[in-house]
Amino acid sequence: MAKKERELIVGLDIGTTKIAAIVGAVLPNGDLEILGIGTHPSKGLKKGVVVNIESTVKSIQHAVEEAEIMAECEIGAVSAGIAGSHIEGINSHGIVAIRTGEVTAIDVDRVIDAAKAIAISTDKKILHSLAQEYIIDNQDGIHEPLGMAGVRFEAKVHIVVGSVSAAKNIVKCAHLCGLEAEDIVLEQLASSYAVLSDDEKELGVCMIDIGGGTTDIIVFNDGAIRHTAVIPVAGDQVTNDIAVFVRTPTHHAEELKVKYACAISEMIDPEEEVSVPSIGDRPERKLARQSLAEVVGPRYEELFTLVHNELRRAGFDDKINAGIVLTGGSSRMEGAVELAEEIFHRPVRLGSPKNIKGLIDIVRNPIYATGVGLLIHAARRRHQYGGGLLDGSSISVWDRMKGWFSNNL
Ligand SMILES: Nc1ncnc2c1ncn2[C@@H]1O[C@H](COP(=O)(O)OP(=O)(O)OP(=O)(O)O)[C@@H](O)[C@H]1O
Ligand SMILES: [Mg+2]
Structure with a gap:
């Protein structure tokens, strides 16, 4: 079947650091195939919430165009994610x-x-x-x-x-890009569709999606969602800490973090050094990788402790027998899994999107957990893909939400 003839579905992850548009189709045998992906740095969000419509619209347009070119299609409707401390x-x-x-x-x-x-x-x-x-x-x-x-x-x-206003701004941004937001889905719920197994949900599991602006938590037990929470601390803070400590611009700090940082300083050879570009015309400096880890480690420790306290407060600390699954871009930090095991005293694994076909080499990355999850959500909504109702009631989220919005989107 030609790509253009298939009914395409699209997940649009409007994240704090990047926007990802993922296009897919449900194959006749029920598998979900990823046909195109477009990403663009996101500038208009703060801690998961749209704060600048114009910048967000530009980023969405770039991401969507890229995905359209790759999938050879035109995107009209999307399932978008929602996050932030207001949840x-x-x-x-x-x-x-x-x-x-x-x-x-x-x-x-x-x-x-x-x-x-x-x-x-x-x-x-x-x-x-x-x-x-x-x-x-x-x-x-x-x-x-x-x-x-x-x-x-x-x-x-x-x-x-x-x-309501956070949701309205997402719908408005999509609308200004000529897209219909068919559904607005809690981001960690979407990510859980992409990375968790049914066994984990049955046994009890806590998924932690550590992005750039927010850390989103979802707890499952006996196959059902028991708890959701958002913590407004994530990867951007780690980058800021590095920028202040090393006195280097944020984009250099980001590069240092992704290439050389580690959440456990003992895992690093004390002799190992990296070059750091300075601000202005000053010459490059040398920095011990271990001191970088000493900046990053406490921030991750603080974050995991906040999540642990939240689990204890909500009464789920002893109900997650399958342990913890880390996902989102900041879960890729070296040593993050090991540090989380020390703090939670539970098995911890890294969660990447699975059970999908197509561009797996690209999307099998924790950064795309939400985007792929939104796609799975859209597929289930349209095709009853994977069975089961997404929401408790037979009325879709969007149908219920339509009443919130006036016509002047
Ligand atoms: N290899 C890596 N090691 C450590 N951090 C990384 C790595 N790759 C990406 N990150 C961090 O992941 C973060 C982005 O993750 P992600 O794309 O999941 O966020 P987002 O969805 O844009 O944000 P949010 O979900 O908070 O709105 C950034 O802070 C980035 O520095
Ligand atoms: Mg995200």
């Missing part, structure tokens, strides 16, 4: 009576709606309502309630709320 995850509970003696799709919508009746501030709206489990007449642990007999129907639901 809140809340566990809620709904109860309804089963009207006809057997659970129908309408009952599922009603019970999810009942769980969504929570107090949220006026500037926020519900982005996702993710069913954790259903309970029918006190029988818990039900995942597929349709057709089951009973009287009393309960649902445990993880509700994700986010700022």
Whole structure:
């Protein structure tokens, strides 16, 4: 089949450091094939949130054009990600009576709606309502309630709320690029589709997506989402620390970080030195790699400790038997996995997108976890790819969100 004839789907990851547009198609056998990818440095975001529409639009346009050329297609609609400290995850509970003696799709919508009746501030709206489990007449642990007999129907639901203006700005940026944002998906939820296995979600796992602006956390247990959180500390802070310590411009600090830094100073040969360009006309200097690690290590340690405290506070520290999965660009730091193992006392692995076909050599990189996850989300929405409803209710996130926006996008 020619590429142009297939129905294409697109994931648009609007990150703090880069924008990635990933184009794919669902093959007749159900596999997801990546056909094109475009990336561009992102300038208009701060800590996961759009703060400059014009710069963001330019970056999206570049990324989308690149992806279009590679996939030989024209992109019209995308699934976009959302992140930032405004995101809140809340566990809620709904109860309804089963009207006809057997659970129908309408009952599922009603019970999810009942769980969504929570107090949220006026500037926020519900982005996702993710069913954790259903309970029918006190029988818990039900995942597929349709057709089951009973009287009393309960649902445990993880509700994700986010700022209306943050979501509106994402939709507006896409709109100004001539794109329709079909869906807006929590970034760590998207990344989890790309990097976690069903076994891990069943056993209990915490995925930590360490990007440039934010560190996004998602916890699964018994196959359901139990907790989501965002920590506004990530790779950009590490780069800033290096820039201040070494007194070098940020782009040099970024290069030093990616090429030579390490999260555990003991892993570095004390004799090893690297050249550092100075500010202005001053000559290059030599810097011990170990001192670079001594700057980076404490920042990663602080970050993992913040995540650990969050897990303890939320009561999930002892419910992640499959351990920790690190993803996002900053998870690629040398020694990050080993340091995380020391802090969490759990097995830790690096998570890259998997179970995909096509440009795997490019996208098998933690940087693309969110982009590929958004693509998987879009594929499931359009083709019921991989089975299962994404959201707790049968109404798509976007259909529910449409009411938030006025026509003047
Ligand atoms: N090899 C590497 N070692 C260490 N850090 C790296 C490496 N490669 C990339 N990074 C860091 O990863 C970060 C970017 O990651 P990513 O692309 O996942 O972020 P983003 O999605 O743009 O941001 P966010 O998700 O926070 O909005 C940058 O801070 C970059 O310095
Ligand atoms: Mg990201």
